[in-house]
Amino acid sequence: MNYETIVIGAGLSGMMAALGRAERGERVMVLAKGHGSTHWAAGCLDLLAEAEDPLGAINQLVQAKPAHPYALAGVAALEQALTRVRGVGEAAGYPLVGNAGRNLLMPTALGALRPTAFVPATMVNGEARQLGDGRPTLIVGLHELRDFFPPLIAANLRAQGYPAEGVYLELPPVERSHDFSPVVVARLFERPAFRAAIGRQLAVLVRKGGYARVGLPAVLGLYNAVEVVRELQALTGALIFEIPTLPTSVPGMRLFQAFEQALTKAGGRIQIGGWVLRGEGSGSHLHAVFSEAASREQRHMARRWVLATGGIMGGGLRAEHTGVVNETALGLPVRTPSGRSDWFQARFLDEAGHPVFRAGIAVDAQLRPLDAADQIVYTNVAVVGSALADCDPIREGCLEGIALATGFAAGQL
Amino acid sequence: MDHIELSLTQSLDHCIKCNICTSACPVAAVTDAFPGPKYVGPQAQRFRHEGQPVPDASVDYCSGCRVCNQVCPTGVKIAELNARARAQIVAERGLPFRNWLVARAGLVGRMSCGPHAPLLNFGLRLAPARWAVEKVIGIHRKAPLPASSTYTFRAWFRKHRAPTTARRQVAFFHGCATNFYEPHVGKAAIAVLEHNGFEVLLPKQQCCGLPLISNGDFKAATSAHEANVQALVSYARQGIPIVGTSTSCTLTLKEEAPEILALHSEDVQAVAAGTYDIFEFLRSLAERGELKTDFRPIERHLPYHQPCQYRAHRLGSPAMDVLSLIPGLVLEESHAECCGIAGTYGLKQEKYQIGMDVGAKLFAMVKRSGSDLALCDSETCRWQITHGTGVASKHPIEILAEAYGLEL
Numbered sequence: 001m002n003y004e005t006i007v008i009g010a011g012l013s014g015m016m017a018a019l020g021r022a023e024r025g026e027r028v029m030v031l032a033k034g035h036g037s038t039h040w041a042a043g044c045l046d047l048l049a050e051a052e053d054p055l056g057a058i059n060q061l062v063q064a065k066p067a068h069p070y071a072l073a074g075v076a077a078l079e080q081a082l083t084r085v086r087g088v089g090e091a092a093g094y095p096l097v098g099n100a101g102r103n104l105l106m107p108t109a110l111g112a113l114r115p116t117a118f119v120p121a122t123m124v125n126g127e128a129r130q131l132g133d134g135r136p137t138l139i140v141g142l143h144e145l146r147d148f149f150p151p152l153i154a155a156n157l158r159a160q161g162y163p164a165e166g167v168y169l170e171l172p173p174v175e176r177s178h179d180f181s182p183v184v185v186a187r188l189f190e191r192p193a194f195r196a197a198i199g200r201q202l203a204v205l206v207r208k209g210g211y212a213r214v215g216l217p218a219v220l221g222l223y224n225a226v227e228v229v230r231e232l233q234a235l236t237g238a239l240i241f242e243i244p245t246l247p248t249s250v251p252g253m254r255l256f257q258a259f260e261q262a263l264t265k266a267g268g269r270i271q272i273g274g275w276v277l278r279g280e281g282s283g284s285h286l287h288a289v290f291s292e293a294a295s296r297e298q299r300h301m302a303r304r305w306v307l308a309t310g311g312i313m314g315g316g317l318r319a320e321h322t323g324v325v326n327e328t329a330l331g332l333p334v335r336t337p338s339g340r341s342d343w344f345q346a347r348f349l350d351e352a353g354h355p356v357f358r359a360g361i362a363v364d365a366q367l368r369p370l371d372a373a374d375q376i377v378y379t380n381v382a383v384v385g386s387a388l389a390d391c392d393p394i395r396e397g398c399l400e401g402i403a404l405a406t407g408f409a410a411g412q413l
Numbered sequence: 414m415d416h417i418e419l420s421l422t423q424s425l426d427h428c429i430k431c432n433i434c435t436s437a438c439p440v441a442a443v444t445d446a447f448p449g450p451k452y453v454g455p456q457a458q459r460f461r462h463e464g465q466p467v468p469d470a471s472v473d474y475c476s477g478c479r480v481c482n483q484v485c486p487t488g489v490k491i492a493e494l495n496a497r498a499r500a501q502i503v504a505e506r507g508l509p510f511r512n513w514l515v516a517r518a519g520l521v522g523r524m525s526c527g528p529h530a531p532l533l534n535f536g537l538r539l540a541p542a543r544w545a546v547e548k549v550i551g552i553h554r555k556a557p558l559p560a561s562s563t564y565t566f567r568a569w570f571r572k573h574r575a576p577t578t579a580r581r582q583v584a585f586f587h588g589c590a591t592n593f594y595e596p597h598v599g600k601a602a603i604a605v606l607e608h609n610g611f612e613v614l615l616p617k618q619q620c621c622g623l624p625l626i627s628n629g630d631f632k633a634a635t636s637a638h639e640a641n642v643q644a645l646v647s648y649a650r651q652g653i654p655i656v657g658t659s660t661s662c663t664l665t666l667k668e669e670a671p672e673i674l675a676l677h678s679e680d681v682q683a684v685a686a687g688t689y690d691i692f693e694f695l696r697s698l699a700e701r702g703e704l705k706t707d708f709r710p711i712e713r714h715l716p717y718h719q720p721c722q723y724r725a726h727r728l729g730s731p732a733m734d735v736l737s738l739i740p741g742l743v744l745e746e747s748h749a750e751c752c753g754i755a756g757t758y759g760l761k762q763e764k765y766q767i768g769m770d771v772g773a774k775l776f777a778m779v780k781r782s783g784s785d786l787a788l789c790d791s792e793t794c795r796w797q798i799t800h801g802t803g804v805a806s807k808h809p810i811e812i813l814a815e816a817y818g819l820e821l
């Protein structure tokens with residue numbers, strides 16, 4: 001049908017942009033090939049990793065790098081986006097806590113400490129400054145849950161000076177005997193009897209070991225994790241926290257659900273499974289996009305478009321072995337290091353990062369895509385998130401920050 | 414290797430092992446008899462080679478709902494891989510009689526439809542009869558079997574007098590369900606199309622073959638599809654849209670049969686390109702401003718479930734889009750992955766409970782709505798919804814006909 005805005009991509013930046021436009025009263029649809037980075041990222045909000053005070057460092061960064069997505073969106077957009085995303089979490093009963101002025105240090109599934117600015121309330125008790133209060137921490141897991149090894153996590157925490165031990169719990173009786181992915185275990189935690197049985201085991205361990213807090217894999221329910229944490233704390237008398245797992249990411253799914261709820265409430269629609277193949281425009285106006293569908297393409301019409309298809313991981317950019325990087329949905333020009341030989345540094349782990357990771361779409365101050373001569377390609381398209389050029393979001397540790405800031409900006413333009 | 418096989422094989426290499434598909438699969442969520450799409454799809458496929466024994470039969474628990482395809486971030490064609498793998502199992506081990514039977518919706522419909530239907534329906538409602546059916550052929554005693562109609566849609570259509578003012582033509586594909594079990598759905602569709610100025614033609618047709626495909630009987634499915642293509646291609650070539658009310662029939666004509674059975678003659682392609690689900694068709698009229706909007710208000714709040722087979726058309730939600738034009742009508746989307754029946758899947762003795770568990774989310778939503786009516790575009794889903802909730806169900810086209818105030 002006819003939409004005022006169609007957003008291509010259902011990751012954080014796309015959902016943020018769609019929500020903004022829907023809340024301004026527009027008819028909005030999100031069109032996406034599949035689920036995005038929310039489902040494999042940790043479900044925390046990284047603003048800038050290598051800084052104790054991310055907001056302060058971003059204020060400097062936007063002066064030094066005027067083409068960086070943060071500079072284009074503006075620091076004010078970032079701050080408003082953070083307020084809005086926290087409101088989205090709050091409304092879904094899933095608060096995000098933290099501070100843009102001070103990074104938290106959160107344990108990973110390897111027991112390393114990772115800086116991030118905001119985490120769900122279910123994780124915050126694992127913050128390193130708490131782990132370092134001299135009281136011991138217990139890390140627990142289940143043998144059945146793959147890729148989460150409590151003894152390894154605890155050993156790595158100890159190596160960094162945090163007293164910790166790691167043990168496996170007994171899986172309470174369930175009808176399932178194999179295939180315990182994070183989501184399967186999260187569904188088990190939805191059951192009161194299951195988490196009560198886990199709670200009883202934890203209570204015994206906490207009493208015997210005198211632990212101040214217990215870290216579990218981030219699988220404490222898909223829909224009511226805050227409640228599960230509260231319940232386990234009441235049962236054990238210890239603080240409970242979640243540690244992100246390997247994909248599929250349960251905290252990321254919760255964040256997506258929170259956005260889905262907010263967008264639906266604001267009247268927006270979501271079409272997952274719609275793979276945009278091309279756009280059709282005249283001059284610098286994009287009229288329609290076409291998505292893959294059974295036996296013929298589906299045509300979508302809108303007045304305004306937001307491209308939020310992500311970088312290489314999200315599928316928005318595709319690096320060909322022939323030495324070009326393509327933008328996959330609309331065929332927009334991509335800023336890439338000139339030849340394939342310039343894509344990489346000589347050293348695999350070079351600290352400066354590989355130039356190809358900065359490839360992306362160049363945009364103007366209103367996030368409109370530019371060609372090689374800095375001319376606007378489409379005046380009614382805004383590009384947001386990891387598809388943007390002039391940043392290396394994984395290395396800079398700002399994936400969520402630029403997604404939210406640019407998504408928010410596109411929602412208000 | 415045909416080009417589709419090639420694209421399936423190549424799509425394996427796009428898998429990044431994120432497990433998003435497995436997390437979304439409604440069957441893997443309720444049973445560990447099925448390890449999930451990543452394992453039976455892109456992973457097991459590496460071990461499937463011509464002339465070698467089937468590595469793992471658990472793929473038979475895939476219901477074919479295609480939720481995995483929709484959520485996969487890299488476009489792996491998981492459901493198609495699974496369908497072909499199941500066919501390989503059937504080719505090797507043969508088709509159980511029960512699957513042979515449920516795959517023949519048309520045959521069963523023909524035998525049970527007509528004036529004797531009430532008698533048969535009554536018999537099938539008796540517990541001992543259903544017990545025998547379960548023991549002998551493996552259809553679960555509680556599974557929702559449709560009630561046969563006392564007349565067929567085609568018989569009604571022959572006597573139907575069309576208005577003489579039509580400006581354009583469409584060809585109607587009714588499928589087995591509308592013909593033998595629910596002629597009223599077809600009547601509503603004809604009324605809506607005629608109201609919008611179309612002359613409706615009724616081509617010769619037979620079962621689209623979907624139940625044969627999903628039970629792995631590719632040989633019979635191929636001859637069904639070839640016969641339909643022969644009957645429909647002249648309409649497609651004249652530019653007369655082929656429109657159907659059964660989302661699974663239209664999906665089969667558009668894509669399932671050509672892709673899964675590897676049929677891609679020009680005629681097959683022409684029929685695929687010329688086939689539309691009814692609400693897809695009506696939505697495209699609305700987008701061009703050609704759909705009549707002389708609706709009477711319907712002040713109702715109704716739960717709506719978009720069948721997985723409709724989402725598999727990858728068109729968004731055409732019925733929601735069109736019904737949103739009716740003043741007063743508020744639809745609440747189910748957001749449930751699947752009703753659990755998946756065509757003939759949930760009829761089977763060993764899969765009935767899985768189907769009911771898969772449908773639990775949808776049933777809870779329908780019951781919570783407090784409505785005495787639910788809407789859904791697919792016949793088998795409607796029967797399952799009513800079976801799981803006791804709430805009556807209709808095809809959205811029936812509500813549209815009502816909003817137009819059409820006599821049926």
Ligand SMILES: Cc1cc2nc3c(=O)[nH]c(=O)nc-3n(C[C@H](O)[C@H](O)[C@H](O)COP(=O)(O)OP(=O)(O)OC[C@H]3O[C@@H](n4cnc5c(N)ncnc54)[C@H](O)[C@@H]3O)c2cc1C
Pocket residue numbers: 321429430
């Ligand atoms: C989620 C996951 C978990 C795993 N866990 C384990 C484990 O626990 N234990 C274990 O032993 N193994 C594991 N593996 C498997 C292991 O990672 C792989 O077997 C191994 O990485 C293969 O190495 P490779 O160098 O052959 O290929 P890859 O690491 O796959 O590298 C192939 C490279 O070729 C590039 N390429 C492909 N086509 C082209 C082209 N046309 N032009 C240019 N470049 C191209 C790709 O981009 C890539 O860089 C796991 C794999 C995954 C995905």
Ligand code: SF4
Pocket residue numbers: 427428429430431432433434435450451455484485486487488489491
């Ligand atoms: S969702 Fe797609 S990419 Fe991810 S594991 Fe499944 S098939 Fe592979």
Ligand code: SF4
Pocket residue numbers: 437438439440441449450474475476477478479480481482491492495
């Ligand atoms: S088609 Fe449905 S049942 Fe089969 S693997 Fe995919 S999601 Fe699961």
Ligand code: SF4
Pocket residue numbers: 518519587588589590591619620621622623624659661662665
């Ligand atoms: S999908 Fe359609 S034609 Fe095919 S069996 Fe079902 S009703 Fe019959």
